[in-house]
Amino acid sequence: MPHATARPAATAEADQPPPDIAAMRASARRLLADDAEPPEPDAVATLVLLLRGHINVLVPAVEMAARRLPKDDIPRACAMACIGEARMRLRMGDGDNDAVRLAVAVRLARSVSALADHYDTLSA
Numbered sequence: 589m590p591h592a593t594a595r596p597a598a599t600a601e602a603d604q605p606p607p608d609i610a611a612m613r614a615s616a617r618r619l620l621a622d623d624a625e626p627p628e629p630d631a632v633a634t635l636v637l638l639l640r641g642h643i644n645v646l647v648p649a650v651e652m653a654a655r656r657l658p659k660d661d662i663p664r665a666c667a668m669a670c671i672g673e674a675r676m677r678l679r680m681g682d683g684d685n686d687a688v689r690l691a692v693a694v695r696l697a698r699s700v701s702a703l704a705d706h707y708d709t710l711s712a
Contacts, residue, residue, distance in 0.1 A: 606711075607649050609704050612642045616697040616704070619690075629686045632693050636682060639696035643674050646703035653710035667706040674699040 615638055618624060627635060650667050657664035677699050683689040 604649075607642075607645050607704075607707065609707060612646065612700050613704050615639060615642060616700040619694050619697040620701060626690060627693075629689065632686070632689050633682070636689070636693050636696060639693065639700055640678060642700045643678055643696065643703065646700065646707060647671050647674055650703050650706045650710065653707065657710070663706075663709060667710060670699070670702050670706055674703055 615635070618627065618635065651671055654664045654667040654671070677692075677695050680692055680695070683692050
């Protein structure tokens with residue numbers, strides 16, 4: 589009986605469709621736009637889940653694009669620093685009151701926005 593083998597990670601990542609950057613930016617703008625109204629507390633929890641999902645999609649995509657550049661390349665270094673920051677923000681808790689939960693959501697939105705910028709820059 590033949591054994592199933594896993595595909596290499598690089599091949600699996602290459603088969604992924606590109607991230608929907610426009611939708612991800614729209615999610616981040618809900619919190620970051622100058623005229624953004626703070627969402628209701630129940631909506632913040634949903635938005636946090638959405639933003640965490642966006643980060644989980646963007647991190648490998650940006651990392652793959654950044655690793656194509658030379659190690660001493662400045663855009664690569666900036667993208668890798670942004671990835672580190674985004675991973676740190678993913679480890680943050682959700683907060684124990686509405687103000688903290690909103691602050692966490694804003695930080696996640698900033699990471700989504702920055703990662704989307706790096707994705708656009710590195711994928712051009």
